[in-house]
Amino acid sequence: MTTLMSGAMSIVMYSCHNSFGDEVKGLGRWALGLLCVVGAAVAFMLRDTLPPKVALMATNALLFWGIGLSMIGTQEFFGQPPSWRLFHGTWLAGVLGVGWWLLVAPDFMARVATFSFLAFVFYAAQVRLVLRHGARHFSTRFFGALLTLQSAVVLSRGCLALLSGGASVDVLLDSGVANLYLAMANFMALMLTVAFMTMATRRLQTVLESRSTHDPLTGVLNxxxxxxxxxxxxxxxxxxxxxxxxxxxxxxxxxxxxxxxxxxxxxxxxxxxxxxxxxxxxxxxxxxxxxxxxxxxxxxxxxxxxxxxxxxxxxxxxxxxxxxxxxxxxxxxxxxxxxxxxxxxxxxxxxxxxxxxxxxxxxxxxxxxSETPAPATAPAPASAAGSDNPC
Missing domain, CATH: 3.30.70.270 (Reverse transcriptase/Diguanylate cyclase domain)
Incomplete structure (x- = not known):
């Protein structure tokens, strides 16, 4: 369901990007990021069809791209220059780290910790962005609160992987912590998208109001x-x-x-x-x-x-x-x-x-x-005595 909803939201965001991409930045990046998340889910589901390690590497790479592109989209939305060096450096470090702990020195706990801590970098960057440049509005605060919660969840999973062993964080095992993380991950994937779209909708409302009261060529009032x-x-x-x-x-x-x-x-x-x-x-x-x-x-x-x-x-x-x-x-x-x-x-x-x-x-x-017209002069009142007055 999360995969289907992410695909649907990607279509909605891409449609808005085509119509309002010049006024509302970042929608295209978020749409592409959601497609990467969909691709990661598909790659994970094919782990029994494809070589498992290939499927896991593809899943992690696509997840890094999806989360990173959402960060780039959020930066563009708030009018900040995209941190492409941070994006490429983080996902490359993530893929290399996951690949090392999967292919060279297999260690599930280290692999989960590597992914979690580097994903936290993307989420934390967005939290900082909202705190510094976000408007004082419910939609922005809602988005910032969800980002903060997601950052805490991802960071907690990484710490648990190092401190309590892999069983507690393996989403394929039936454990309370793993089930909670899996539920939160699916829920937050949708809620973050909805929250960002809420901010974008508010921006669209401002754009439409401006279009109704301003001349499109010169930008002055109509x-x-x-x-x-x-x-x-x-x-x-x-x-x-x-x-x-x-x-x-x-x-x-x-x-x-x-x-x-x-x-x-x-x-x-x-x-x-x-x-x-x-x-x-x-x-x-x-x-x-x-x-x-x-x-x-x-x-x-x-x-x-x-x-x-x-x-x-x-x-x-x-x-x-x-x-x-x-x-x-x-x-x-x-x-x-x-x-x-x-x-x-x-x-x-x-x-x-x-x-x-x-x-x-x-x-x-x-x-x-223009000369200011003189105020109208009231007609003179008629004589009370009228024609009875003598000449």
């Missing part, structure tokens, strides 16, 4: 993400009465860039512009791509003069022609601030858009600020 950011900032600023300013940025003659240099170069220009906008803003500000070559910026607690300064920084950061790796480009920018607490996002966007079109009409490559 319309949906911008609307959320606006509502949050609007609620915060409304209570304090502080201003909120919005700017719409449009690349001038962007179609000519695509026609002359190709759409791939056009995409690079958009990415550069998005990065230049983000670098010109504060951390509390937000930038979004509304489609095509149009970007929208939300400036929290900023008056129009501050927005104009930010707009000029953006214009200065754009590619400037000869000597630059990207084609020269300019932008037109329209700026508007909330006229009142009752003004909606659509109304603010409309006034900023009108300022943008004024910038386009006035020659492009410039900044225009």
């Amino acid at each position: 319309r949906r993400g911008f609307a959320r950011a606006y509502e949050r900032q609007r609620a915060l600023l409304r209570r304090s009465g502080r201003p909120l300013t919005l700017m719409i940025i449009d690349l001038d003659h962007f179609k000519l860039v695509n026609d002359k240099h190709g759409h791939l170069m056009g995409d690079r220009v958009l990415i550069h512009v998005a990065r230049a906008i983000a670098q010109a803003l504060r951390e509390i500000d937000a930038v979004a791509r509304f489609g095509g070559e149009e970007f929208v910026v939300l400036l929290s607690d900023a008056e129009p003069p501050s927005a104009v300064q930010a707009a000029e920084r953006i214009r200065a950061a754009l590619p400037g022609g000869p000597g630059h790796r990207l084609p020269a480009c300019t932008v037109s920018i329209g700026i508007a601030s909330h006229a009142s607490d009752e003004e909606s996002l659509d109304g603010l966007l409309a006034r900023a858009d009108a300022a943008l079109y004024r910038a386009k009409a006035n020659g492009r490559d410039r900044v225009e600020v």
